[in-house]
Amino acid sequence: xxxxxxxxxxxxxxxxxxxxxxxxxxxxxxxxxxxxxxxxxxxxxxxxxxxxxxxxxxxxxxxxxxxxxxxxxxxxxxxxxxxxxxxxxxxxxxxxxxxxxxxxxxxxxxxxxxxxxxxxxxxxxxxxxxxxxxxxxxxxxxxxxxxxxxxxxxxxxxxxxxxxxxxxxxxxxxxxxxxxxxxxxxxxxxxxxxxxxxxxxxxxxxxxxxxxxxxxxxxxxxxxxxxxxxxxxxxxxxxxxxxxxxxxxxxxxxxxxxxxxxxxxxxxxxxxxx
Numbered sequence: 001x002x003x004x005x006x007x008x009x010x011x012x013x014x015x016x017x018x019x020x021x022x023x024x025x026x027x028x029x030x031x032x033x034x035x036x037x038x039x040x041x042x043x044x045x046x047x048x049x050x051x052x053x054x055x056x057x058x059x060x061x062x063x064x065x066x067x068x069x070x071x072x073x074x075x076x077x078x079x080x081x082x083x084x085x086x087x088x089x090x091x092x093x094x095x096x097x098x099x100x101x102x103x104x105x106x107x108x109x110x111x112x113x114x115x116x117x118x119x120x121x122x123x124x125x126x127x128x129x130x131x132x133x134x135x136x137x138x139x140x141x142x143x144x145x146x147x148x149x150x151x152x153x154x155x156x157x158x159x160x161x162x163x164x165x166x167x168x169x170x171x172x173x174x175x176x177x178x179x180x181x182x183x184x185x186x187x188x189x190x191x192x193x194x195x196x197x198x199x200x201x202x203x204x205x206x207x208x209x210x211x212x213x214x215x216x217x218x219x220x221x222x223x224x225x226x227x228x229x230x231x232x233x234x235x236x237x238x239x240x241x242x243x244x245x246x247x248x249x250x251x252x253x254x255x256x257x258x259x260x261x262x263x264x265x266x267x268x269x270x271x272x273x274x
Contacts, residue, residue: 008037009218013051013225018233020055020196020226023168023249024256025124027272028076028115030164032260035112043215045110046207046258049200050219054226059189062234066190079142083190084268089146090153090170090187091194097157098199109162112271113264118163119257126250129172136180141187144179151177152187154194163257166195172246189234 015033019026030048034040039047060067073080109115138144157174159166167188174184204211211219263269 005218006221008034009051009221010046010225011037012039013054013222013248014229016048016051016222017055017058017226017231019231020052021059021167021192021228021234021237023122023165023171023246024253025115025119025122025163025165025168026052026055027118027159028163028165028208031110031115032112036269042207043210046203046210047219047222049203051200051222051226052196053200054223055230056193058227058230058234059192059224062207062231063189077162082144082146083142086144086146086149087139087190087194089189090149090156091198093150093153094156094160095198102203105160105162107206112260114161115163116257116260116264118144118161119253119260122168123162123250123257124165125265126168126172126246126253129176130247130250132247134175134178136175136183137178138183139180141179141183144183144187146179148174148179149187152179152191156191165190168246168249181245183236183239230251245260 005054012030012033015029016026019029027048034044034048070080070083074084109118111189138148152170152174155177156166158164158168158173159169170188170191171181171184174187175181260271264271
């Protein structure tokens with residue numbers, strides 16, 4: 001395979017892994033990075049969704065004891081059953097809306113300028129939530145009810161808009177609904193497993209005709225790069241939320257969005273997809 005294409009896959013895999021679990025929008029970063037790398041089209045969009053599985057596997061590995069415990073106790077342990085039920089409940093809203101409007105969103109919003117606007121709007125929401133005087137009522141994901149999970153699931157729906165951030169929507173939404181910063185972050189990690197697998201598998205199945213055996217090497221490079229970088233990011237974020245808030249990410253989003261809009265307006269960067 002073309003070494004240049006493999007290099008693009010490597011870069012995009014690293015971008016995916018580093019941004020998937022931060023409230024900065026991995027999809028938004030991938031759209032912008034792919035545009036700069038001249039890696040556009042339906043195959044590129046599907047590739048960007050497929051490599052999210054690598055990031056998801058990083059969560060599974062980091063929390064392997066949790067997942068193995070849940071699987072072992074699923075038949076008889078009420079806590080394990082509640083955990084799985086909460087993930088299913090939280091997964092459903094975005095899955096339904098994604099099936100209904102996914103193609104429309106990809107056609108009109110998978111472009112740099114709409115992504116930049118979503119970056120800025122999402123940042124303002126983060127700043128608003130962080131400035132509220134909150135008293136968390138849920139300190140552990142195992143204490144969540146199905147109603148708590150459903151609320152987070154509806155918050156995740158906003159992430160269907162590229163640039164909003166799946167992790168940002170779920171973490172900030174969960175905090176707004178009463179979860180502690182750590183509980184919100186960990187539930188966002190766990191919810192990523194069914195969400196990313198479903199999104200990647202569904203899109204890869206729909207676009208299967210666009211891929212061939214020659215593309216497996218490119219997909220493998222992207223998946224491995226996403227796994228390694230996401231694993232590093234997840235471990236860092238767990239430590240970060242213990243003593244910090246998400247305001248720095250909001251300011252980063254605003255700066256990033258303004259730069260994209262400014263370069264698009266001035267023509268300094270030719271955002272071909274926008």
